[in-house]
Amino acid sequence: MQPGKGLLMIQFDAVHKRFPNGTTAVQDLTLEMPEGGVTVLVGSSGCGKTTTLRMINRMVDPTSGTIRVAGRDVLEQDAAELRRSIGYVIQQSGLFPHRTVSDNIATVPLLLGWGRRKARARAAELLETVGLPADAGKRYPHQLSGGQQQRVGVARALAADPPVLLMDEPFGAVDPVVRTQLQNELLRLQRDLSKTIVFVTHDIDEAVRLGDRIAVFRTGGHLVQCAAPAELLARPADAFVADFLGAERGLKLLSLTTLAGVAQGPAPEGARWQLTLDPARKPLAWHDGENDREIPLRPLRDTDSLLSALNESIAAPSGLIARVDADGVLTGVTSREDIHDRAGRVHSEASAVAA
Numbered sequence: 001m002q003p004g005k006g007l008l009m010i011q012f013d014a015v016h017k018r019f020p021n022g023t024t025a026v027q028d029l030t031l032e033m034p035e036g037g038v039t040v041l042v043g044s045s046g047c048g049k050t051t052t053l054r055m056i057n058r059m060v061d062p063t064s065g066t067i068r069v070a071g072r073d074v075l076e077q078d079a080a081e082l083r084r085s086i087g088y089v090i091q092q093s094g095l096f097p098h099r100t101v102s103d104n105i106a107t108v109p110l111l112l113g114w115g116r117r118k119a120r121a122r123a124a125e126l127l128e129t130v131g132l133p134a135d136a137g138k139r140y141p142h143q144l145s146g147g148q149q150q151r152v153g154v155a156r157a158l159a160a161d162p163p164v165l166l167m168d169e170p171f172g173a174v175d176p177v178v179r180t181q182l183q184n185e186l187l188r189l190q191r192d193l194s195k196t197i198v199f200v201t202h203d204i205d206e207a208v209r210l211g212d213r214i215a216v217f218r219t220g221g222h223l224v225q226c227a228a229p230a231e232l233l234a235r236p237a238d239a240f241v242a243d244f245l246g247a248e249r250g251l252k253l254l255s256l257t258t259l260a261g262v263a264q265g266p267a268p269e270g271a272r273w274q275l276t277l278d279p280a281r282k283p284l285a286w287h288d289g290e291n292d293r294e295i296p297l298r299p300l301r302d303t304d305s306l307l308s309a310l311n312e313s314i315a316a317p318s319g320l321i322a323r324v325d326a327d328g329v330l331t332g333v334t335s336r337e338d339i340h341d342r343a344g345r346v347h348s349e350a351s352a353v354a355a
């Protein structure tokens with residue numbers, strides 16, 4: 001995702017937060033978040049991510065320094081009004097248990113005086129936007145799965161169409177499959193809505209998937225590095241960031257690049273391993289001519305990542321991946337060597353850009 005118009009929606013300027021008990025949660029933070037972009041805050045537990053997020057909508061006030069949203073100092077705005085103008089999603093959705101889903105979603109529109117009818121209509125529209133059935137509106141939160149509750153949380157945050165969304169580990173409490181679905185949904189929504197999103201997570205893979213920029217914090221509320229995912233992965237600022245990104249950071253970089261543009265050739269003929277195709281020329285399996293057995297395969301499209309391609313090429317006995325078009329029809333095959341070669345170039349290009 002590319003940030004929208006290049007304007008700065010949120011600006012932290014030399015912000016400190018020290019709680020009355022003496023804990024310094026955020027230390028001299030200067031950070032800018034572009035309009036229409038997703039900035040992800042990552043770092044180990046207690047490093048000040050949530051405090052940073054909550055200072056944007058004045059759930060916490062800074063001890064010193066300035067925070068501006070759309071150019072206006074947050075401390076010069078009414079805290080309740082500011083909070084209503086900014087979407088907020090938290091882990092375990094934070095829904096009101098005794099209100100229906102529809103009433104939960106309508107919370108901010110009702111506070112803003114929209115009137116019941118209009119607020120209900122907006123709630124119904126948002127249920128569809130976040131991929132929930134219309135009848136979910138009449139249910140109570142406990143009658144929904146964890147993943148569905150998170151969708152309601154997102155719908156509620158979007159209700160008054162705020163330009164800024166704050167998301168604090170919104171997908172932290174759901175299983176990995178649902179988590180991936182919710183991430184995909186968020187990416188889809190963001191393509192249409194282009195909100196300025198600040199997203200807190202512990203999960204570096206989630207950060208790489210969702211972020212236009214990733215801000216890495218260290219304990220004590222220090223910002224160590226803020227960069228686009230590819231730059232961060234190719235050139236971590238120091239050993240702390242490299243450690244945080246993990247031993248597979250080279251592979252993570254490949255998850256950001258697609259297979260498009262990597263050479264492909266015709267499917268092998270007369271070799272030991274041959275592709276089995278269905279009548280529509282969709283690849284089904286690799287057929288072993290020596291032992292007359294079939295090994296399943298996963299065909300890949302141009303939009304699939306280089307990491308998926310590498311994975312498939314390692315698993316494929318032929319050392320080849322089957323490439324297909326948007327309809328799943330075979331377009332050609334690519335060798336493990338060609339994928340390796342491209343992977344090496346991705347690394348050197350990312351390092352050169354970052355240098």
Ligand SMILES: Nc1ncnc2c1ncn2[C@@H]1O[C@H](COP(=O)(O)OP(=O)(O)OP(=O)(O)O)[C@@H](O)[C@H]1O
Nearest residue numbers: 019021023024025044045046047048049050051052
């Ligand atoms: N209200 C408070 N009073 C005193 N200390 C606080 C308060 N809120 C947070 N802290 C402390 O400030 C530091 C930063 O907390 P914060 O919740 O911002 O970190 P975090 O990076 O979001 O952590 P986590 O990933 O565990 O949620 C921690 O040491 C925390 O204990």
